[in-house]
């Protein structure tokens with residue numbers, strides 16, 4: 363089994379308050395010193411991140427600078443409440459923060475805590491039930507893109523001081539009502555994309571942070587996306603000297619990794635959920651992927667575009683009726699469906715999903731609000747054209763027959779559109795798919811392109827294509 367780790371950031375990266383102070387202007391510094399609310403964070407946070415594609419033993423960070431998540435820690439039994447903000451109903455709620463369970467997938471809303479889109483974060487309160495000696499607070503998050511990074515300020519209190527307020531809502535500064543500011547955690551960096559596994563640990567070099575009963579997190583949005591930038595918090599641990607913590611059992615992913623394109627690409631097959639498919643993947647699927655991923659990349663170029671060089675093909679349970687899906691550089695394969703179709707459509711479905719990995723049509727809209735949206739029938743038609751007419755033409759899987767002639771519209775998507783694209787390609791423009799793909803990826807798809815490429819409108823092409831099939835089927839009953 364090949365298995366490799368790719369730490370993006372393996373050394374502790376403390377959030378140091380000093381440089382922040384030094385960048386304040388003189389005026390701001392004076393104002394800050396005059397303000398009774400201004401309070402320096404007392405501790406630094408250690409931050410570690412795994413890139414998305416590593417996904418080896420989730421949340422086990424290099425050299426354990428950030429410890430792996432714990433079970434039966436102080437947070438497990440604490441009483442949690444949300445003082446400000448609204449919990450996203452698609453999330454796992456507050457329970458996901460301290461249930462001693464971890465997501466098994468980079469994009470698993472129900473296994474994380476997060477706030478509603480378009481919101482400015484919120485405040486989380488943990489009541490340990492009594493004053494305990496707190497050693498550290500560790501926060502973990504996991505998301506393929508903008509919802510990975512964490513930004514929050516940590517406060518703590520033993521609840522004993524005069525004027526202590528147990529639930530200070532925004533905009534009240536907790537340090538004015540009996541709280542200490544322990545640290546500010548900000549895992550963002552300039553690197554893009556921001557996806558991955560994040561761990562942050564607020565600790566004091568092995569010594570206690572202090573004796574506290576209450577911990578308060580003022581959580582901010584990450585600012586990485588206009589709406590969807592609320593962190594997917596997977597687990598929060600509060601480590602105290604009272605607790606006999608245990609490790610959360612994490613299954614080591616079973617990975618089989620291959621190189622393609624003379625080392626340009628690396629493709630990892632994640633067989634954790636389907637170790638029984640190991641032999642088939644090695645013998646039957648891997649050779650197809652090694653041959654076809656570089657071919658697809660070469661077939662679908664556009665100016666300045668670099669296709670993902672690391673792809674993960676993961677076999678999963680619980681995908682219902684969906685055979686396979688793709689998101690970013692990840693392909694999910696329905697293990698149950700694959701087991702039934704190993705000698706049938708299994709390999710071709712991976713070819714289809716690999717085309718989606720190369721398409722990356724979402725990119726244009728991220729950088730350009732005026733980018734056009736490519737219609738879904740074409741997004742799905744291109745992979746099926748490549749699959750049925752270039753990868754496995756001998757299977758004749760996208761034929762128009764008497765049975766499906768009634769449904770033969772150019773925009774019927776998947777294999778019907780694939781058949782249409784094949785007809786336009788062979789009849790009018792052999793370079794059609796390459797050009798359509800480049801336009802779609804660059805956010806400039808428009809129906810007029812069909813006229814530009816073939817001299818005929820899309821509707822006319824669709825009608826002629828259908829008539830060709832009608833004539834063929836009439837003359838060949």
Ligand SMILES: [Ca+2]
Nearest residue numbers: 432433462599
């Ligand atoms: Ca825990």
